[in-house]
Amino acid sequence: MQQFLTTALTGLTQGMIxxxxxxxxxxxxxxxxxxxxxxxxxxxxxxxxxLVIIDAGYSYWLGFAAALLSGLLLGAVVERVAIRPVEDxxxxxAVILTLGLFIVIHALxxxxxxxxxxxxxxxxxxxxxxxxxxxxxxxxxxxxxxxxVLAVMxxxxxxxxxxxxxxxxxxxxxxxxxxxLLGVRVTRMLTQGWALAAMVGSLxxxxxxxxxxxxxxxxxxxxxxxxxxxxxxxxxxPIGAVVGGLILGVSLSFVxxxxxxxxxxxxxxxxLMVVLLLRPGGLxxxxxxxxx
Amino acid sequence: xxxxxxxxxxxGPVTALDGVSFTAPxxxxxxxxxxxGAGKTSLLRTISGLLRPTKGTAYLAGKDLSRVPVERxxxxxxxxVPEGRGVITELTVEENLRLGGLGRSARAKPADLERIYxxxxxxxxxxxxxxxxxxxxxxxxxxxxxxxxxxxxVLLLDEPSLGLAPRIVAQIxxxxxxxxxxxxLTIVLVEQNARSALSIADYGVVLNLGKLVxxxxxxxxxxxxxxxxxxxxx
Numbered sequence: 001m002q003q004f005l006t007t008a009l010t011g012l013t014q015g016m017i018x019x020x021x022x023x024x025x026x027x028x029x030x031x032x033x034x035x036x037x038x039x040x041x042x043x044x045x046x047x048x049x050x051l052v053i054i055d056a057g058y059s060y061w062l063g064f065a066a067a068l069l070s071g072l073l074l075g076a077v078v079e080r081v082a083i084r085p086v087e088d089x090x091x092x093x094a095v096i097l098t099l100g101l102f103i104v105i106h107a108l109x110x111x112x113x114x115x116x117x118x119x120x121x122x123x124x125x126x127x128x129x130x131x132x133x134x135x136x137x138x139x140x141x142x143x144x145x146x147x148x149v150l151a152v153m154x155x156x157x158x159x160x161x162x163x164x165x166x167x168x169x170x171x172x173x174x175x176x177x178x179x180x181l182l183g184v185r186v187t188r189m190l191t192q193g194w195a196l197a198a199m200v201g202s203l204x205x206x207x208x209x210x211x212x213x214x215x216x217x218x219x220x221x222x223x224x225x226x227x228x229x230x231x232x233x234x235x236x237x238p239i240g241a242v243v244g245g246l247i248l249g250v251s252l253s254f255v256x257x258x259x260x261x262x263x264x265x266x267x268x269x270x271x272l273m274v275v276l277l278l279r280p281g282g283l284x285x286x287x288x289x290x291x292x
Numbered sequence: 293x294x295x296x297x298x299x300x301x302x303x304g305p306v307t308a309l310d311g312v313s314f315t316a317p318x319x320x321x322x323x324x325x326x327x328x329g330a331g332k333t334s335l336l337r338t339i340s341g342l343l344r345p346t347k348g349t350a351y352l353a354g355k356d357l358s359r360v361p362v363e364r365x366x367x368x369x370x371x372x373v374p375e376g377r378g379v380i381t382e383l384t385v386e387e388n389l390r391l392g393g394l395g396r397s398a399r400a401k402p403a404d405l406e407r408i409y410x411x412x413x414x415x416x417x418x419x420x421x422x423x424x425x426x427x428x429x430x431x432x433x434x435x436x437x438x439x440x441x442x443x444x445x446v447l448l449l450d451e452p453s454l455g456l457a458p459r460i461v462a463q464i465x466x467x468x469x470x471x472x473x474x475x476x477l478t479i480v481l482v483e484q485n486a487r488s489a490l491s492i493a494d495y496g497v498v499l500n501l502g503k504l505v506x507x508x509x510x511x512x513x514x515x516x517x518x519x520x521x522x523x524x525x526x
Contacts, residue, residue, distance in 0.1 A: 164394055167383075171391050174382045177374065181340060182442065183366035183395020 006128075006137035007257035008250060013142035015249020016149040017207050021226030022233065022241035023153070024201035030236050031173035031193045034083070034094045035227070038101035040219035042078065042198055043205030045105055046071045047214060048113045050206065051120055060123045067202050075198025079191045109216040122211035145207045152203055153242060156196075160238075169193055224265070225252070228272050234282025243283060247271070293318035293478040294339070294446050298348035301338040308334035310502040311348065316446070316495070321472055321479045323493035323510060325486045325524055331502040332482040333375055336448045339480075340365050340372035352446060366395035371444035375451045375482075378435030381424035385415055385434060388423050392438030397445075408437040411467070429460035436467065446478045453485045461485065465492045486524035490514040498523050 021039070028036045036042075049070050050063035082101060086093045109115075124140030160166040171179040172189035180186050204226070205219055212218070229248045233240020248268065255267040275283060294316040301309040309331045316322040324332050337343040339350045341362040349358040352370055360368065380388055389405055409416035412433050418425060426434060432452050439447055449468075453461040469492050471477050483489035490496055496513040498505040500523055506513065513519060520526055 164390075167387055167391060168394065170383065170387075171380055174380050177342065178378060178380055179391075180362045181342075181366065181372050181374065182391050182438070183363055184391070185363045 002135060003257065006135075007253050009136070009138045009142065010257075011250035011253025012246065013138075013145050013249070014253060015246035016146050017204050017245075018222070018225050018229045018249050019242040019245025020149045020152065020200055020204035020207065021222050022229035022245045023156070023238055024197045024204065025226060025230045026233070026235060026238055026241040027193055027197035027200065029230070030238075031169070031190055032083070032087075032094070033091050034098065036098050036197070037095070037223065038078065038098040038105060039198070039201045039226075040205075040223045041102050041105035041109065041216075042074055043071065043201040044214070044216060044219045045109050046074060046198075046202040047120070047205040047209050047219075048109060051118060051209075051214065052113075054121060060121055064123075064206060067206055068199050071199040071202030072195045075195040075201075076191050078198070079194035083194070084187070106216050113216070115216050117213040117215045120209040120212060120214045126211045141210050145210075148203065148207065152200060153238075156200075156238065165192070225268060228268050231272060232275050232283055234285040237282070237284035240282055240284030293353060294480065295351040295354075296335075296339070296348075297351065299335070299338055299345055299350060300347035301334055301343050301345045303334075303343075307502055308343070309338060309345075312499070312502075312504045313348075314497050314504065314507045316478055316480050318445075318478050319472060319476045320494040321468065321481055321492055322495045322497060323486075323489040324480060324482045324497045324499065325489060325513075326499035326505075327523065327525070328484070329501070330499040330523075332499055333450055334502070335499065336372060336374075336450050336480070336482055339448060340370060342372075342374075366442045366444070367397055369397045369443070369445035370448070371439040371442050371446070372448040373435045373439050373450060373452070376454055378438075379423045379426070379431045381422065383423060384420050385423050385426070386419040388434055389419075389438050389441055392441035396441065396443045405441070408441065412437060429456050429464070432456065432460075432464055433467070436464070436471075440471070440475075444477070446480065448480045448482075450482045451484060452481070453483060453488060461488055465489075468492060486520075487514075487526045 024039055025036060028034055046067040050067035053066050054060055054063040078101065082097055083094055086097060122141045124144050126139050126141055128139055129136045160170055168179070168184045169189045169192060171182070171184055172186040173193070176186050204222065208219065208222060225248060229244035230241050232244030232247060248271065251271055252264050252267055256264050279285065296315070297313050299309055299312045312335060324335060326332055334343060338345050339357065341357065341360060345358055349356050351357065352368060355368065365372065386405070389408055414430060415434060415437070423431065423434060452464055465488060468479060472479060481489055481493060490510045490513060493510040495508070496510045497507045498513065498519065505523060506519060
C-alpha cells in the first residue's frame with residue numbers, strides 16, 4: 001500500500017512537470033506548426049540565470065521570478081530573431097532551426113556557466129509527511145510543483161477564455177488570414193505566444209531543477225517525455241497536453257516502481273504506440289471539421 | 293466610396309488583375325461577376341492588401357490603400373469576408389462575433405452583440421457552442437454579422453452563396469439589401485451566381501481574364517443577352 005501510494009504521488013508530481021513542458025510545446029505548435037526542439041535548452045539557460053542569482057546570495061524566489069521573466073524575454077527574442085525570417089518558408093526549415101538552436105544554446109551554457117554539475121536549491125522540504133506510521137512520499141516541494149503547474153494552467157485558461165488578447169492569440173493560431181482581416185496583429189500575437197510558451201518551459205525547468213543537480217543537458221530527457229505527452233494529448237490541445245503529461249508521469253512511475261527504471265523509455269514508447277493506434281490524432285484531437 | 297484605379301496584380305508570373313478601374317458608390321451594392329479565374333477573388337484580395345498590387349491603387353473614401361497593412365484595414369472601415377473560410381470553427385459563435393468588434397473602426401461605438409442576435413435569433417441560442425455546429429447558411433450569416441460588428445463603411449463579400457440552397461441564398465441577399473438601406477453600407481459582392489447577384493445589385497462589373505469587360509447599371513447588364521451568354525452563363 002505504501003509503495004503504491006508513493007509511486008502514484010511521485011508519478012503525479014513528475015506528470016505535472018511533463019504537463020508543463022508539453023504545454024509549452026503545444027502553445028507553439030498550434031500557433032506556428034513548429035515543434036520547438038530548443039524548448040529544453042531555452043528553459044535550461046533561464047534556470048542557470050536563476051542559479052546565478054541564488055548563488056549570489058539573493059532569495060530563491062528572486063531567482064525563480066528572474067527565470068520566468070527571462071524565459072518570457074528569450075521566447076520573444078527567439079521568435080523575432082530566429083523564427084520570423086523563416087516563417088514563410090516550409091515549416092521544416094524552422095524545425096531544423098530549433099534543432100540548431102538546441103545545440104547553440106547548449107554550447108553557450110557550457111561556455112558561460114561551465115559543464116559541471118551544480119546543485120540547485122529547493123524552497124520547500126524534500127522529505128515526506130508522516131501520517132500515523134505511514135510515510136507519504138509527498139514532499140513540500142512536490143506539493144509546490146503540483147500547485148505551481150495548476151496555477152499556471154488556470155492563468156492560461158483565464159487568459160485564453162476571457163481576455164481579448166487571449167481571443168486574438170487563439171484566432172491567430174487557428175486562422176491567420178481571417179484574423180488579420182479582422183484587425184488582429186498576427187505577428188505580435190505569435191511573438192507573445194512564443195514568450196508565454198518559453199515561460200511555461202522555464203517553469204518546468206525550475207521544477208525539475210529544485211533540489212537536484214543542474215548541468216547544460218539536465219533538461220534533455222524531458223524533451224522526449226514532454227513531446228510524448230504532447231502527442232498523446234493531440235499536439236493541438238492544451239488540455240490534452242496536461243492530461244497526456246499526467247498519464248505519462250503516473251504510468252512511467254508505476255513502470256519504474258514495479259518493473260524497473262531501466263524500461264522507462266521503452267514504456268513511454270509503448271504507451272505512445274498504443275494510444276496512436278487507437279486514436280491516431282491523439283486523445284484530445286478535434287473531430288475533423290465539417291466542410292460546408 | 294471605393295475607387296479602384298488601374299489595379300494590377302500577379303501571382304508570380306501569372307497576371308491576376310490587369311488594369312481594372314471602377315467605382316463602388318456609397319450606399320450601393322456593386323456586383324463583381326465573371327467566370328472562374330476571371331480575377332474576382334484576386335480583386336478583393338488586392339483591395340484588402342492580402343495581395344499587393346504591382347500597379348494602381350484602391351482608394352477608400354479618398355485614402356490610398358496600397359501601402360496600408362492588412363491588419364489596419366478593418367480600423368479604416370474596410371471589412372473583407374473571404375471565400376468559404378470566414379468562420380473560425382474552433383472558436384464559439386460569440387467569440388467569432390467578439391473578434392469582429394475588436395477590430396472596429398477607430399471612432400465607432402463598442403460593438404453591439406445584441407443587435408446581431410436579434411438579426412439572427414438562431415445564433416443567440418448557440419452563442420457558447422463552437423461555430424462548427426453551424427450549417428453553411430448560418431456560417432455565412434455569422435461572418436456577415438461579425439463583419440458588421442467591425443462597423444465597416446465598405447464590405448467586401450466573396451461568394452456568399454457558394455454551396456448554399458437557393459432559399460438560403462435568397463435570405464442572405466435580402467439581409468444584405470436591408471443592411472444597405474439601414475446602415476448605408478457600401479457592398480462589393482463577388483458572385484458566380486450572376487442572376488441572383490444582379491437581382492439585388494445596383495451596379496455590376498464584369499471581369500474576364502483579369503480585365504474589366506463592362507461596368508454598368510445592374511439592370512442594363514441583366515438585360516444584355518449577348519453579355520449574359522458570353523460571360524455570365526444564364
